[in-house]
Amino acid sequence: MxxxxxxxxxxxxxxxxxxxxxxxxxxxxxxxxxxxxxxxxxxxxxxxxxxxxxxxxxxxxxxxxxxxxxxxxxxxxxxxxxxxxxxxxxxxxxxxxxxxxxxxxxxxxxxxxxxxxxxxxxxxxxxxxxxxxxxxxxxxxxxxxxxxxxxxxxxxxxxxxxxxxxxxxxxxxxxxxxxxxxxxxxxxxxxxxxxxxxxxxxxxxxxxxxxxxxxxxxxxxxxxxxxxxxxxxxxxxxxxxxxxxxxxxKQYFGSYRTLRLRLEKSGWKEILVDESKTNVMSVISDYQKNEIVKDIKLEEISTEEVIKKIYEGAVA
Structure with missing residues (x-):
């Protein structure tokens, strides 16, 4: 008991x-x-x-x-x-x-x-x-x-x-x-x-x-x-x-960042970047090849994004 x-x-x-x-x-x-x-x-x-x-x-x-x-x-x-x-x-x-x-x-x-x-x-x-x-x-x-x-x-x-x-x-x-x-x-x-x-x-x-x-x-x-x-x-x-x-x-997902780009034609776009695998600047460069990037914001991963990653199978 x-x-x-x-x-x-x-x-x-x-x-x-x-x-x-x-x-x-x-x-x-x-x-x-x-x-x-x-x-x-x-x-x-x-x-x-x-x-x-x-x-x-x-x-x-x-x-x-x-x-x-x-x-x-x-x-x-x-x-x-x-x-x-x-x-x-x-x-x-x-x-x-x-x-x-x-x-x-x-x-x-x-x-x-x-x-x-x-x-x-x-x-x-x-x-x-x-x-x-x-x-x-x-x-x-x-x-x-x-x-x-x-x-x-x-x-x-x-x-x-x-x-x-x-x-x-x-x-x-x-x-x-x-x-x-x-x-x-x-x-x-x-x-x-x-x-x-x-x-x-x-x-x-x-x-x-x-x-x-x-x-x-x-x-x-x-x-x-x-x-x-x-x-x-x-x-x-x-x-x-x-x-x-x-x-x-959040510590477990510490290498993740939320990259927000404001593109000239498409407006704001949100990308989740794992910096242990991908360089943020290379992501920005890839987008710049197709559209002019008007603004950039880099933020810590949100709780919502962390939960999504867990649902996808990346369990801490």
Whole structure:
């Protein structure tokens, strides 16, 4: 049995398989499917082991269909692993779903947990009763929220009157309200403008620092990763292909540079150059043979480009 105290989340050799019916075509095929035992096994998560410490902000990344959502559903107790062990706050989440729910917060897929027609403060009061939050703790959380972000204009506004950014902000506040030990955030800044993204990132970072809350973040926005995550875990086709901090990742790809050229006819072009194999000046010269180069910028490789390289198989 894994240790119950050392980590907020422990996963050991976790695998999740689904039985998928091999369907037949046509009306006759549909009738056959009703009685068919012709199944194939889909392995959505494949032998993943992770230990996450209390207070960490971990980016859980991967392309669509990589197995991220399935892993999160197992951590939150929605799904039971086919093989392996999971402990969340010392509990097996799928066996103790109520106890697990008391100690986690979730913001998934912009599915609001707030009451659509009620002012935000009334949703907060209902959540206070649901989670049996003591009066003093509730007041302290609202004071903390006010110190991190100006929530006063939102408190008496109904959720249906809010913008997408305001709803997302409010849902994150709701997820932290009962002071959970772990909060799961799924694409928290998707579809938001730059200003609201910055506000939400600052809020998440502030709550993590003040409450030492463990945050598991799934996102395709590398700005979220750079701003928030101390560590990233990357999975692809159900397998974990990277688990370390961003600094290590960029160090591994330290010879890469992003070359941006503004060409007279084609406009800006972005080229990823591995300086251990290719001279930057030779790349520029090759482009100059066909078009006049009007401007040049050379930058460190971005986190987004690093992730792309890992997906391509250049694993650190």
């Amino acid at each position: 894994m240790s119950e105290k050392s980590f907020a989340i422990e996963m050991k050799n976790v695998t999740k398989e689904f039985k998928i019916l091999n369907r037949h075509e046509g009306l006759g095929g549909s009738l056959m499917d009703l009685f068919s035992r012709d199944y194939r096994i889909l392995r959505a998560v494949d032998d993943i082991s992770i230990n996450i410490k209390s207070g960490e902000i971990v980016g859980y990344l991967g392309p669509n269909g990589a197995g991220k959502s399935t892993t999160i559903k197992m951590m939150t107790g929605v799904l039971e692993p086919t093989y392996g062990e999971i402990l969340v706050n010392g509990n097996e989440p799928y066996k103790n779903r109520v106890r697990n729910a008391e100690n986690i917060g979730v913001v998934f897929g912009q599915r609001s947990q707030l009451w659509w027609a009620l002012p935000l403060v009334e949703s907060f009061r209902l959540l206070k009763d649901i989670y049996m939050i003591p009066d003093q703790n509730y007041r302290q959380m609202l004071e903390l929220y006010q110190s991190l972000v100006d929530i006063e204009p939102l408190l008496h506004k109904s959720v249906r009157q809010m913008s997408l950014g305001q709803r997302t902000l409010s849902d994150i506040l709701a997820a932290f309200l009962h002071d959970p030990k772990i909060v799961f955030l799924d694409e928290p800044t998707i579809g938001l403008d730059v200003s609201m993204k910055a506000k939400i990132r600052n809020l998440i970072k502030g709550l993590n620092q003040k409450k030492n809350t463990t945050v598991i973040l799934t996102t395709h926005d590398m700005g979220d990763v750079d701003a928030l995550c101390q560590r990233i875990v990357i999975i692809d086709h159900g397998k974990m292909i990277y688990d370390n901090d961003i600094a290590h990742l």
